[in-house]
Structure formats: structure tokens, C-alpha cells
Amino acid sequence: MLSPTDAAYVATKKIRLGKAALKSPFKECVEALRAAFPGVSIFNAHYERIAPHDIPRLTVVVDYDEEQQKFFGGRGGYDKAKQAMAAEIFRDAVKAARNDLYDTRDLFVIFSDFEGVARIEANAKVKEIEIERLRRRLAADQIWAIHSFLDRVDFLFHTDAELNGPTDGLKNRLAEGYAALIAPHDEFGYLANRPIAAYFSSKETFDRDYNSSWFNYYR
Numbered sequence: 001m002l003s004p005t006d007a008a009y010v011a012t013k014k015i016r017l018g019k020a021a022l023k024s025p026f027k028e029c030v031e032a033l034r035a036a037f038p039g040v041s042i043f044n045a046h047y048e049r050i051a052p053h054d055i056p057r058l059t060v061v062v063d064y065d066e067e068q069q070k071f072f073g074g075r076g077g078y079d080k081a082k083q084a085m086a087a088e089i090f091r092d093a094v095k096a097a098r099n100d101l102y103d104t105r106d107l108f109v110i111f112s113d114f115e116g117v118a119r120i121e122a123n124a125k126v127k128e129i130e131i132e133r134l135r136r137r138l139a140a141d142q143i144w145a146i147h148s149f150l151d152r153v154d155f156l157f158h159t160d161a162e163l164n165g166p167t168d169g170l171k172n173r174l175a176e177g178y179a180a181l182i183a184p185h186d187e188f189g190y191l192a193n194r195p196i197a198a199y200f201s202s203k204e205t206f207d208r209d210y211n212s213s214w215f216n217y218y219r
Helices: 007-016 026-036 065-071 080-096 114-124 128-139 160-164 170-185 203-210 214-218
Strands: 042-050 055-062 108-113 143-149 152-157 197-202
Touching: 007 042, 007 055, 007 114, 026 042, 026 080, 042 080, 055 065, 055 080, 065 108, 080 108, 108 114, 114 143, 114 170, 128 143, 128 170, 143 170, 143 214, 152 160, 152 170, 152 203, 160 197, 160 203, 170 197, 197 203, 203 214
Parallel strands: 055 108, 152 197
Antiparallel strands: 042 055, 143 152
């Protein structure tokens, strides 16, 4: 899952909010996955077919990124043994339910964390007008721009000298002010445990090193 519009995230969010429930064969699949991988919070197993080759894919949705990392091997890719185990668990659940709606041949299994996308979604819900009001209220003269992206927020002073000089606690006040803006959108409490990442730079650096481009800045 990469964005709040991904089908696996949307479906899992409904389950977590009590607006939907796991149904067979996914209920049995998730129960078996939890038994096979103790110590990992597994919320959902989402099946879909991926274009352009219509490949069947199962997304196993866990809670935290730290839990997702347990499914990776030594070279950065998924642990093939764990992928195979999850695929077999889903096949068994489909077979037991006598359900022929899901093609399990050549099933590709991925593991994704819910936390990362929930953080991105919460950050995206903070309105630009709220951000501008924060800038004007706390640092109308010192801060050139406040820009949010994915699960981070960037505060840009006008010059490098202002960025690196004494700020009398302004950086902390800005980070805390933004945390207050995002808090109402933190539906699952992730940001209360680990606040949104706050970064500080300057317009001088933005213009000089990134050609005044947010695309270059975040690349």
C-alpha cells in the first residue's frame, strides 16, 4: 500500500473502524496468518488482480512498519519462505470455503503496514489555509513557507543565516503547532506515539540547491 486511495488500505480502514467485517475465506485466512506469525498484528488479507497481466495478488496488512520488516529477507526483498507460507494459507482457506472466485495459481504475496499510509492520510487532511494561519501566527516574518508531504512537514526560513542562527525556541513551537493541526486527523493514534517528522531548511537553500522545485527537494 502506498496511498490512502489504495484498495487494500480502504478495505482495511473500514474493518478497523467497524464499518466492515472480514468474510470467508479472508476471515479464516487472517486467523491462520495470525497463528503462523505470532507477535504480529495482522488486520487484513486483501485479494486483487494487478494490471497489465492480471496477476493475482494478496496483500497481508499488518499494523506497524516494524512488523512489516519481519517479512523481509536479508537482501531487502520479501522472505520467500514467508511469502510461500502466506500463499499456502490463503489457498487452504479458499479450498476449505469451496470458493472458486479467487485464482490462487501464481499468487503473489506482499506484506504492507497500515501505519505508514494512515500517517500520510492524516497529514494530507491538514488544509493549506490552516498551515498558512499557523505560519502567520507564529512566524510571519521568519518563515517563508510551510510545506507538507507524505508523512513529513518542512519549515523554510528565508535565509541560511536565519535557519542556523538563534531562533528562541521557534522551531519547537512550529513543530508543536503543526502537531496540533494534524491531531484531529490522527484516527488511529499513530502520531500520538510518533509525531510527524518536522524538517527545517531555507528558501536560500531551496532556490540554490533545488532550483526552486519541490519535486527536486523531495526527490
